[in-house]
Amino acid sequence: MASVPARRDLTYPIRKNVGRLGSLLATLCVVAAIIPLAYMLYYVLRQGGSSLSVSFFTKLPAPAGETGGGFSNAIAGTLLLIPLSSMVGLPIGILSGIYMARSRNVGFARAARFVTDVIAGLPSIVAGVVAYALIVIPFGFSAIAGSVALGLLMFPTVTRATEEAIKLVPAPIREAALALGVPEWKAMFRIILPTAVNGIVTAIMLGIARVAGETAPLYLTILGSPNLPGSPLKPIHALPLQIWNFATGPYDEWHRQAWAGAFVLFAIIVLLNLLARILTYRLGKRVSSS
Amino acid sequence: MGEIVKAEEVSAWYGKKLAIRDMSLEMKPNRITALIGPSGCGKTTFLRCINRMQEVVPGARVGGDIWVGQNNVYGSGADPVRVRAHIGMVFQRPNPFPTMSIYANVAAGPRLNRTVRKKAQLDELVEDSLQRAALWDEVKDRLKEPATGLSGGQQQRLCIARALAMKPGVILLDEPTSALDPIASYKVEELLTQLKHDYTVVIVTHNMQQAARIADDTAFMLAGSDLVGEVVEYGETKQLFSTPKDKRTEDYITGRFG
Numbered sequence: 001m002a003s004v005p006a007r008r009d010l011t012y013p014i015r016k017n018v019g020r021l022g023s024l025l026a027t028l029c030v031v032a033a034i035i036p037l038a039y040m041l042y043y044v045l046r047q048g049g050s051s052l053s054v055s056f057f058t059k060l061p062a063p064a065g066e067t068g069g070g071f072s073n074a075i076a077g078t079l080l081l082i083p084l085s086s087m088v089g090l091p092i093g094i095l096s097g098i099y100m101a102r103s104r105n106v107g108f109a110r111a112a113r114f115v116t117d118v119i120a121g122l123p124s125i126v127a128g129v130v131a132y133a134l135i136v137i138p139f140g141f142s143a144i145a146g147s148v149a150l151g152l153l154m155f156p157t158v159t160r161a162t163e164e165a166i167k168l169v170p171a172p173i174r175e176a177a178l179a180l181g182v183p184e185w186k187a188m189f190r191i192i193l194p195t196a197v198n199g200i201v202t203a204i205m206l207g208i209a210r211v212a213g214e215t216a217p218l219y220l221t222i223l224g225s226p227n228l229p230g231s232p233l234k235p236i237h238a239l240p241l242q243i244w245n246f247a248t249g250p251y252d253e254w255h256r257q258a259w260a261g262a263f264v265l266f267a268i269i270v271l272l273n274l275l276a277r278i279l280t281y282r283l284g285k286r287v288s289s290s
Numbered sequence: 291m292g293e294i295v296k297a298e299e300v301s302a303w304y305g306k307k308l309a310i311r312d313m314s315l316e317m318k319p320n321r322i323t324a325l326i327g328p329s330g331c332g333k334t335t336f337l338r339c340i341n342r343m344q345e346v347v348p349g350a351r352v353g354g355d356i357w358v359g360q361n362n363v364y365g366s367g368a369d370p371v372r373v374r375a376h377i378g379m380v381f382q383r384p385n386p387f388p389t390m391s392i393y394a395n396v397a398a399g400p401r402l403n404r405t406v407r408k409k410a411q412l413d414e415l416v417e418d419s420l421q422r423a424a425l426w427d428e429v430k431d432r433l434k435e436p437a438t439g440l441s442g443g444q445q446q447r448l449c450i451a452r453a454l455a456m457k458p459g460v461i462l463l464d465e466p467t468s469a470l471d472p473i474a475s476y477k478v479e480e481l482l483t484q485l486k487h488d489y490t491v492v493i494v495t496h497n498m499q500q501a502a503r504i505a506d507d508t509a510f511m512l513a514g515s516d517l518v519g520e521v522v523e524y525g526e527t528k529q530l531f532s533t534p535k536d537k538r539t540e541d542y543i544t545g546r547f548g
Contacts (some may be wrong), residue, residue: 105348170385172381172383172385173385173387173388175343175346175381175385176381176385176386176387176449176452177387177398177402178343178346178374179341179343179374179378179379179381179453180374180375180398180399180402180403180452180453180456181371181372181373181374181375181376181399181403181456182371182399182402182403183371186402190402191387191398191402194389195387195388195389197389
């Protein structure tokens with residue numbers, strides 16, 4: 001074997017340092033992204049932390065100008081909107097996700113995917129206007145109207161994530177089910193979906209996290225209310241709405257409470273996203289291919 | 291218990307491309323029939339035509355008739371779903387349902403198709419199927435554990451048990467040992483020689499020695515220059531391997547190509 005004379009690689013030190021510089025810049029970018037988030041959290045807590053107490057969660061707002069009282073109606077309203085909007089957004093989202101995963105190249109599926117992408121980018125106020133026209137004008141302001149608007153904003157996220165979760169189920173699983181003489185729809189609902197269930201739960205959590213903090217559509221749909229939610233057919237209050245009202249109001253007490261409300265809303269979103277992340281992680285461990 | 295499988299002039303297309311042409315073959319009960327041939331000759335395509343799994347591929351089309359016992363699988367009144375319930379299939383890579391236990395995997399077919407409903411009957415069926423698949427002793431104390439905890443060879447025998455639980459008349463196996471180690475392969479081969487007494491077994495194999503070891507009848511397939519697969523020769527394994535009638539068969543068997 002001919003021996004190759006060793007050459008000194010003069011460029012290596014340069015390349016090594018460029019690599020190091022790149023890594024450093026990437027790290028700095030991540031830190032730069034986290035800093036505003038951390039600062040925001042700190043600032044919100046500092047401004048409103050004094051108003052955070054048990055009564056904040058249990059009391060209705062005090063009469064204008066007085067101290068004390070809480071955001072119980074708004075918190076309850078937001079927590080009510082979550083299941084209600086899910087009832088609108090999840091069935092549409094999950095079923096269309098199933099359809100799109102199964103009929104990938106059919107013309108109708110392609111058109112539906114395009115429409116879903118458009119709605120995914122819909123400004124939330126437009127969703128509010130649609131719900132206003134469809135529900136509020138004939139039936140009045142209500143939690144249901146708010147749910148329709150939020151459901152509309154929710155479903156594209158759920159559709160996409162559901163489609164991805166189903167596509168992750170290995171094809172041999174479907175083949176094994178069909179080869180046993182199980183019809184397509186049964187194979188989907190009894191074997192493929194259960195295998196994809198973690199991904200679908202993640203899809204649901206992402207969808208909910210998406211809409212939990214939406215503000216604009218709520219103006220045109222739920223109107224606001226001083227009371228705890230009663231009937232879904234009546235107006236209710238919600239955190240984003242209450243935060244806006246109090247933040248733009250004249251009283252310092254209101255401002256403090258708006259900050260506290262912002263923190264609670266923030267915490268709800270963070271928890272939902274965290275839950276989605278944990279479930280996504282467990283998805284990877286659940287479907288093991290041989 | 292095994293049923294005769296008669297293919298008449300079977301052709302299959304993927305979209306516009308013809309994959310196999312006018313295959314006529316008779317696979318007899320209580321015997322193992324092997325389909326051998328080089329990669330791409332259409333063995334798996336033909337196998338999948340038997341239980342109408344071929345048409346699951348988008349754009350795939352099948353022509354001709356296949357009789358399983360008295361029934362034409364491609365007859366005008368035939369329902370592909372019901373056809374598949376009567377023919378068992380085992381795939382190249384073991385594919386147990388990952389979210390189910392060992393018991394649930396074997397019981398999946400009868401449960402979903404509601405052929406067996408009472409728990410006692412189901413328990414019996416699961417045990418019987420696992421016994422027939424030579425897996426019962428190894429798993430009887432851990433039936434409720436996830437199927438994915440088994441080794442590759444065990445998983446493949448589990449898939450065989452799962453297919454047997456539907457009480458088919460025919461069992462189709464697509465290169466069932468190619469993903470297994472030699473010892474696991476040996477166990478599966480032993481199993482198949484047992485199973486043939488109760489079923490019609492059709493196996494696609496890449497491994498000529500395997501065909502020579504276990505098959506009673508062997509069909510040699512080849513795709514010509516037009517890339518369309520056909521049966522070149524079909525007969526008793528002993529005859530095919532010792533005195534092949536077609537030169538192409540002889541070339542393949544002696545290793546001159548493929």
